Amino acid sequence: MDQFTYEERGATDRPFPExxxxxxxxxxxxxxESHEIPADDPSAAFVALTEGILAWGLHRRAGLTMEPDAVRADPGVRVVSGFGIGPARIKAPCRVIWSRVPQLDGAGRAVPGQRGGFGYGTLPGHPVKGEEGFYAELTADNRLFFVCSAYSVPATPFFRLASPVTRLTQRYVLSRYVKAARELAVGA
Structure with a gap:
């Protein structure tokens, strides 16, 4: 089993209301980054977004290739995401550290005041060392948010030199995640 490339694991695991x-x-x-997603039915949208995040749909809709060991992001699952085209495609191996499914009430509706999603940490071959978390959040007052968090440092001297480009790429991918989250939440 591949070992993580960093020691400080688990800081993205932030259950509501942390x-x-x-x-x-x-x-x-x-x-x-936190982005509110307007929805006619925030409970249903929260469940749809959380399930989309856990089934790799967020990443795929954002334009990344995903090669997971399992159909869902559960702790221990290894996944290699890819970004770019042809020989310029960067492969990014990770392992899921935590995941959280929607908590439902007796009527099958999402309980307000929770986060669903997962976080994964970097493995050898990833361009950075660190962790990233992807969350659907249903606030106590029934508002829906998509949140993404990450902490990282360049993995090699080459990527340290390329860090301005890496940061721009991360910002671009984040914008794609936000668009994908909106699509997942409202069924587009």
């Missing part, structure tokens, strides 16, 4: 400000390992670049 905040995203603070509590990150020192020495890493931290990124947290």
């Amino acid at each position: 905040p995203f400000d603070g509590g990150w390992p020192s020495g890493y670049t931290v990124m947290v």
Whole structure:
């Protein structure tokens, strides 16, 4: 089994209502993005978004190739995502550290005040060292958010030199994740 490339694991595991400000390992670049997704039925949209995140749909809709060991993101599952075209495709191996499914009430509706999704950590061959979390959040007042968090450092001197390009790529992929999250939540 591949070993993680960093020691400070688990900081993306933030169940509701744990905040995203603070509590990150020192020495890493931290990124947290939260986007509200308007929905006529926030409960149903939360379940759809969470299930889409857990079944790799968020990543695929964002344009990444996904080669997972399992159909769902469960702890221990290894996945290799790919970004780019042809020989310029960058492969990024990771292992899922935590995952959270929607909690439903007796009527099958999502209970307000929860997060669903997963977090994974980097394995050898990934261009950065660190962790990323993908969350659907249903607030206590029934508002739906997509949240992405990450903490990372370049994995090699080459990627350290390329870090401005890496950061731009991360911002671009994040914008694609937000678009994909909206599509998953509203069934587009």
